[in-house]
């Protein structure tokens with residue numbers, strides 16, 4: 707692996723800002739009010755469910771799986787606009803919640819909340835250096851940015867393994883972690899859409915389940931795994947209909963090109979999840995106390 711890849715095996719700040727710093731206002735037009743930008747968890751009898759409720763349910767599920775309720779310190783890697791951080795301290799009695807994001811717009815938004823028990827850093831997990839261990843770690847929808855498509859198979863595993871080793875080091879003994887990520891499903895990496903990997907999420911790539919399993923080996927025990935791909939199809943369809951409902955003001959804000967790009971991306975994603983080409987994994991992981 708060359709030096710550049712060793713330092714930045716995944717998306718750079720510039721690539722992340724290309725996607726997330728379009729405009730906070732634009733994202734408000736189609737995300738739910740908590741501005742959660744990841745797959746929701748719909749109820750089984752879900753027709754009455756709202757996106758807001760389904761996002762709350764997802765956050766509460768991830769918090770419960772990470773055994774983060776009432777603990778002292780929780781890290782959220784890839785914290786977006788802070789929905790998990792806020793729910794941790796406001797609802798789940800967490801003393802201190804720390805978020806990481808590479809997006810300047812997201813970090814500024816969280817700072818503007820001025821919450822005494824929330825801390826945000828605009829830096830990568832690669833640069834993170836906590837002042838004290840964490841009781842739990844949550845990472846939702848960020849892992850998709852941790853390896854670039856041009857990495858070789860062994861470089862990719864090395865990059866993911868490095869991520870899990872860092873998390874292991876930051877957690878208290880026996881600590882828990884929850885990870886939510888999109889992955890390839892019934893589709894090969896070579897078939898990945900050029901549009902998604904360059905225009906929408908540059909310098910990023912999806913993992914395969916086997917790669918996650920391989921990179922956690924000897925570091926974390928996989929306690930639970932669910933594939934909720936249909937939940938993401940429904941989430942994308944909901945985002946798409948909200949975006950379309952706000953078509954005129956969205957175009958006035960970001961222009962026709964950006965609007966059409968996001969519309970196409972949400973449509974393609976919904977179809978990909980429905981067909982099983984891509985999957986939505988939620989993993990519950992427990993730190994192995996001795997590394998092997």
Ligand SMILES: C[S@@+](CC[C@H](N)C(=O)[O-])C[C@H]1O[C@@H](n2cnc3c(N)ncnc32)[C@H](O)[C@@H]1O
Nearest residue numbers: 742743744784786808809830831846847848851
């Ligand atoms: C799809 S958003 C998900 C946000 C949030 N977890 C949610 O569910 O609403 C992906 C997040 O990952 C962050 N991210 C991407 N690469 C990162 C890295 N190397 N280190 C820290 N955060 C990263 C982005 O800045 C963004 O906040």
